[in-house]
Amino acid sequence: MTNTTRRRFLGSVAAGAAGLAAAGVSARELACGPKPAWDKTVDLLVVGSGYAGLCAAVEAKDAGAKPVVIEKMAILGGNSLLCGGGIAAPGNDLQKKAGIKDSPDQLYADMLKSGGGLVHEELARVVADNALPTYEWVRDYIGVKFDRLAYHGGHSVARSAAYQNGNGAKLVKPLVEKCKAEGIVISPRTRLAEILTENGRVVGAAVREGYVFPKDDSGKLVYYRTTKGIVLAGGGFSQNVALRSLHDPRLGAQLESTNQAGATGDALIAAQKIGAATLHMDWIQLGPWTSPDEPGFGVAPKIVEAVVGYGFMVDPKTGKRFVNETGNRKVRSDAIVATGHPAVLVVSTENVKHVPAAALKTGLENGVVKKFDSIEALADFHKIPKKELVEELARWNGYIARKTDPDFKAKIFDDTLENKGEFYSVRLWPRVHYTMGGLAIDPKARVLAADGKVIPGLYAAGEITGGVHGMVRLGTVSIVDCLIFGRVAGKSAAQGL
DSSP, X not given: OOHHHHHHHHHTOOOOHHHHHHHTOOOEEGXXXXXXXXXXXXXXXXXXXXXXXXXXXXXXXXXXXXXXXXXXXXXXXXXXXXXXXXXXXXXXXXXXXHTOOOOHHHHHXXXXXXXXXXXXXXXXHHHHHHHHHHHHHIIIIIOOOEEEEEOOTTXXXXXXXXXXXXXXXXXXXXXXXXXXXXXXXXXXXXXXXXXXXXXXXXXXXXXXXXXXXXXXXXXXXXXXXXEEEEEEOOOOXXXXXXXXXXXXXXXXXXXXXXXXXXXXXXXXXXXXXXXBOEEOTTOEEEETTOOTTSSSSOSHHHHHHHHBTTBEEEETTTTEEOSOTTSOHHHHHHHHHHHTSOEEEEEEGGGOTTSOHHHHHHHHHHTSEEEESSHHHHHHHHTOOHHHHHHHHHHHHHHHHHTOOXXXXXXXXTTOOOOOSSEEEEEEOOEEEEEOOXXXXXXXXXXXXXXXXXXXXXXXXGGGBOSSSTXXXXXXXXXXXXXXXXXXXXXXXXXXX
């Protein structure tokens, strides 16, 4: 990373109670109770080994601190391993090569628009202003390679630099390697059980080493003293059905999640127990690009997001389009769920040019993607009214020719071709994907109490926080959010801000 890039980044930085009861500890203020015998003393304890936690550790170490990272699961990376996107970075080199004009102000405007008036503007400004420097930091300092530009629904332009030949592991692995190269200890199967405070300041934590998910009382209880504080980067709570249902009763066990099993909100709940404020907890995002024909996140999102604006989506009961295919995630998810059954995405072979070849191959092999010789054969397979589907195809092709969609205002890109010949299809049904709400933080990633004051020694970054995205998170903006605020949290903690 160049000094210029670093200066640009740093210069702009001005339910669960039963789980803890089972762990045998409860949140407490040490001034009012017995002090534990500290087993270990560390500068900074980072909770979570995804993008936010690993970036916090690297930045803290570069700022002179000695962080230790704990991860409750046996595998490092959390949900960051599963993501199939890239980094939303206005003005990146791939945009320039494609002749696309973009700016931090444009990304900021897109975030405010999708956020529906709920975005905390000072947090969104940190993300928008630091997206490009952080992309360059990841590319040049961490060594991540990017090979293509992607468009995601709700963005005004294509601005997402996608990982070369892969998914989130392409970024997690280099971050882990950077941590190891810098001597940063990373401890898997180590779960945060309790945050400890004294005179209102975070001074340590009780953790369970040798933890075996999901047994809350497993492992050995160990007390960590922290001299510079704790960074919470434990992710969201999409897999905690009780907690998500508490905030949105519609999201019960009948809806699956794209998340890894450990996304249960442990760290968030621990922070709430010492008085941390939360916000936007009922804004929980469904992913409109998942398929009922495969489990979890799957391969469908990589295919679907690469063909929006090229193919079209229909209600199989009517054969008609029913939503803006390039709309944001809430628009599309709500529309699909409203039909009461999976939708079908339709696209011809000419228009899958932006789909990663490996993703298309995997989709065909596992049955998520189907290929047909004609639109009529596709209609027969999915039991879609044939006449109506053929008419809708002709209608969509007419919009492609005119580069405008008067029905739903979907974006149609300049290189979109007439859909004809052989066709692909993917069935779509939303899954719980991302929790926009979480801990309240300020622009320095310091966690706020219910009275709006900073909790000294406690920092947070990534999906565990709220306020950055408002009611709708734009694709790949969460990734850059995790990277940026992870770095901010690490630097703030190291400097004692």
